[in-house]
Amino acid sequence: MKKEFHNIAKLITKNSKILDVGCGNGELMKYITENISKDIRGIELSKSNVQKCVEKGLTVIEGDAEKDLKQFPDSSFDFVILSQTLQAFLDPENVLNELLRIGKKAIVSIPNFGHWKVRLHLLLKGTMPVTENLPNEWYNTPNLHMCTIKDFENYCKQRNIKINLKNLKFQNLFSELGIFILEK
C-alpha cells in the first residue's frame, strides 16, 4: 500500500465512522476495514474502480463528489477522507465546505506544488513540472487547481478552518505531499 495511505490511516480513530471520497479501487478502504474500522464507505466516479471496490466487498457508492456529498447529513461521519483529488475538482471550495459539513474531521491530502523539485523544474527547464506525484503533461492533467502547502494553509486560515501543520517552511519545500486534518 502507498505510504500516503499508511499516513492517512494513522490519523483515524478505531471504530470510527468514515467516508472515503474518491476512494479509487478501494485500497485504503480495505486496509482501514481490516485494521481500524469496519464502518467505512466510499464514493467513486470511475465505473471500473467501483467494480474493484465491490470485488473487495467494500461499500461503495458510484457518484460524483462535486454533486453527491449534499445527500449526507451534517456531521454524519467522524472522518471524511479526500486523497489527492481536491485539485481536480471544478469547485474545490465547495467540496471542502461539504467535507467539513458532513465530517467532524476531514483528512485531506494534496500534491505540493511548492516542493523543491517542482520549483527547480520550472526554474531550470522552464516547462510545466512533471514529477512522480504529478505525472501528467499540462494538456492532459486532471489537476485544475494546483496549490502549495503554504497556499492551502493560507486558505484554511482565512476561513477559520483548523489545520494541523508544523514547520510550514520546511514542509512547503521538502514534502511532495501534504496530509492535513481539518476541522471547522
Next chain:
Amino acid sequence: MNEKDKIKTLLIKKPLKLDCGQTINDFPLAYETYGKLNDKKDNAILVFHALTGDQFASGTNPITNKDGWWNYALGPSKAIDTDKYFVIAANVIGGCMGSFGPKNINPESNKPYGTNFPVITINDMVNAQYNLLEYFKIEKLFCVIGGSMGGMQVLQFVSNFPNKAHTAIPIACTASHSAQNIALNELGRQSIMADRNWQDGFYEEQNKQPDKGLAVARMAAHITYLSKAGLQEKFGRKLQERDDLKFSFDADFQIESYLRYQGSVFVDRFDANSYLYITRAMDYFDLTKKFGGNLSKAFEKSNTKFFIISFTSDWLYPTSENREIVIALNAIGKNVGFVEITSDKGHDSFLLDVPDFLNTVKNFLNKSYEKIS
C-alpha cells in the same frame, strides 16, 4: 403430469388484509425453490419477479418449456449461485402462474373472479410472500433481490420487515411510480380493455380471450424495456424477408415482425386480467406515501445492507430514480452501495447476459455472505 402438478403452492390460511380493505384467506401462493437451505438457515434468498415474471426464475419453466426468466443470473455457479444459496421465488398474488389471481374461481359464483378480483398492491404482494419465511422457518433471509417491479417489492419488504433480511438488492426500480410509467401502463390496460373479447373482464366464462389487446399491450411495453441505441443496433431499418418495401401494412421491417412475435407468444402464457391488476399495483406503488413524502422514513428501522443497481440505458426506471433511494438511505446513515452498470440493453439489462451486472451481483452476494456466516 398435468399443469397443476408442476406448480408448488402454499395454501395461506392466515387472513391477509389488503390495502383495498378486503381480507383474503385460504388463498394459494405458488412458489419454486432452487438450491438447498443449510442447517443454519442463513443462506436463503427471496427473489421477487417483475411484471410478467413468475416463480420459475431458473432452469426450464415447466409450463412454458422455456428458460426461466432469470436464467442468466440464477443457477449453479451463476451470479446467484444455487450451489451456495437457497433461493425462493413466488408468483405474486394477482398473477397467473398458480398464485391467487383473477383467473381463480370465486367460490361465491363458481366462476373466475375476473374483474371482481380485489385490486392488490405491492404491499399486499410482499405481505403474502412473507408467509414463505414462516413456512420454511427462516428467521432472517440472507438477501431479498429483484428487478423492476421485483425491486419495488424488495424496497417494500425491507420497509415492512426491517430486520428480516441481511442484504437487499433493488435493481432498476423506483420508490414511487412516475407519471410516465403510469401513463405507459395505462396505455397497456386501455389496449386490453378495448379488445371486444375482454368483456369487462369476464372473458374466461365466455370462452373468449382478449389476445389482440394483450398482444398490443405487450408490444408497447416491450419497446419501453429496450433502448433506442439497442433497437437501432439490432434492427435498424432492416427489412423482414423481403428486398424492398411492399407498400402495405404488412410487417415490412424486422422490428415490426419482432414486436408482433413478442406479442403473440406473450398471450399464450399470460392472463389479460393479471396484466391489468399487476400494472395497477405498480402504479399505486409509492413508498413515500405513508411517510409524508419522506422516503428515508420508510427505512428508518431497517438494519439491512442495501446495494442498488441501475443501468445507463434504462429510461423506464432511470438511474436518477434509483439514486433517489440511495440518497434517502444516505440521509439517515444507512449502509448502502450503488452501482450504475453500462449497458445499451435498456431496462431489460437485468434479465440479459450483461457480464458487468452479473459479476457485480455475484461479488456483492459472496462477499456479504462471508461476513455474516
